Amino acid sequence: xxxxxxxxxxxxxxxxxxxxxxxxxRASGLGVLLFxxxxxxxxxxxxxxxxxxxxxxTFYANLPAKIGEVLLMAALVYHSLNGxxxxxxxxxxxxxxxxxxxxxxxxxxxTIAMVPLGLIILTPYLPWG
Amino acid sequence: MTTSTNRRPxxxxxxxxxxxxxxxxxxxxxxxxxxxMRLSGLALVFLALGHMFIMHVLVxxxxxxxxxxxxxxxxxxxxxxxxxxxLLVLAxxxxxNGARIVISDYVAHRTARSxxxxxxxxxxxAWLILGIAIIAxxxxxxx
Numbered sequence: 001x002x003x004x005x006x007x008x009x010x011x012x013x014x015x016x017x018x019x020x021x022x023x024x025x026r027a028s029g030l031g032v033l034l035f036x037x038x039x040x041x042x043x044x045x046x047x048x049x050x051x052x053x054x055x056x057x058t059f060y061a062n063l064p065a066k067i068g069e070v071l072l073m074a075a076l077v078y079h080s081l082n083g084x085x086x087x088x089x090x091x092x093x094x095x096x097x098x099x100x101x102x103x104x105x106x107x108x109x110x111t112i113a114m115v116p117l118g119l120i121i122l123t124p125y126l127p128w129g
Numbered sequence: 130m131t132t133s134t135n136r137r138p139x140x141x142x143x144x145x146x147x148x149x150x151x152x153x154x155x156x157x158x159x160x161x162x163x164x165x166m167r168l169s170g171l172a173l174v175f176l177a178l179g180h181m182f183i184m185h186v187l188v189x190x191x192x193x194x195x196x197x198x199x200x201x202x203x204x205x206x207x208x209x210x211x212x213x214x215x216l217l218v219l220a221x222x223x224x225x226n227g228a229r230i231v232i233s234d235y236v237a238h239r240t241a242r243s244x245x246x247x248x249x250x251x252x253x254x255a256w257l258i259l260g261i262a263i264i265a266x267x268x269x270x271x272x
Binding site: 026029030032033036037040041043044046047049050053054057069072073076077080083084086087090091117120121124 | 152167170171173174177178181185186189190194195196197198200217220221224225227228231256259260263266267271
């Protein structure tokens with residue numbers, strides 16, 4: 001029965017969705033924090049006037065940067081939804097029995113939300129956009 | 130077998146339904162941060178997602194772009210300045226405390242752990258002050 005919750009077999013570890021959700025929460029959180037550090041430095045150029053700031057912003061106007069932007073947004077959406085799930089189960093422990101459908105729901109909702117959001121961000125930078 | 134002077138029991142995530150640590154039993158600093166993470170997290174769902182949605186979706190859909198003039202018009206109003214200040218401080222405290230918890234989960238050696246967390250807090254404090262200074266010092270009338 002336990003095997004049915006297995007996601008992938010990684011070097012002998014059977015990784016479940018719950019473990020992946022836990023790892024994803026940490027990975028996405030650290031990723032967003034890293035960008036926050038970068039974002040503060042980049043925004044500080046606003047104090048040096050329009051030329052400097054507008055030049056800094058051109059660093060974001062290319063496809064690789066936009067892919068990074070989509071990944072950042074996916075990390076933030078996942079961390080938010082999974083965080084809400086943690087809050088719900090921390091304060092209403094009886095909901096813990098639904099942790100598996102809720103975890104699947106968080107992963108599915110993130111994926112579904114990122115399709116239109118990703119298209120809006122990437123389309124102007126794609127060859128056909 | 131056990132080197133009790135340098136090691137402490139690892140946090141046990143006994144309940145797989147949790148993506149986070151269980152509520153600390155004793156009241157005090159760790160209990161405060163446990164509650165802070167949940168309250169700030171709830172606020173950040175709206176603040177951070179709202180920020181991302183405005184900056185990276187609405188700006189694209191309205192054909193606008195983020196440049197100096199855009200920042201001037203936004204930070205010309207107290208509402209967005211307070212919004213951004215609140216977002217900055219909450220996101221920073223939430224993120225750095227999260228990083229601290231991850232570090233203390235993986236670094237078992239007490240001295241190394243204190244050192245790494247000390248460096249993290251020192252750098253973070255400097256960065257947060259820089260961030261607050263940007264929002265406070267920006268002059269929207271400058272050109």
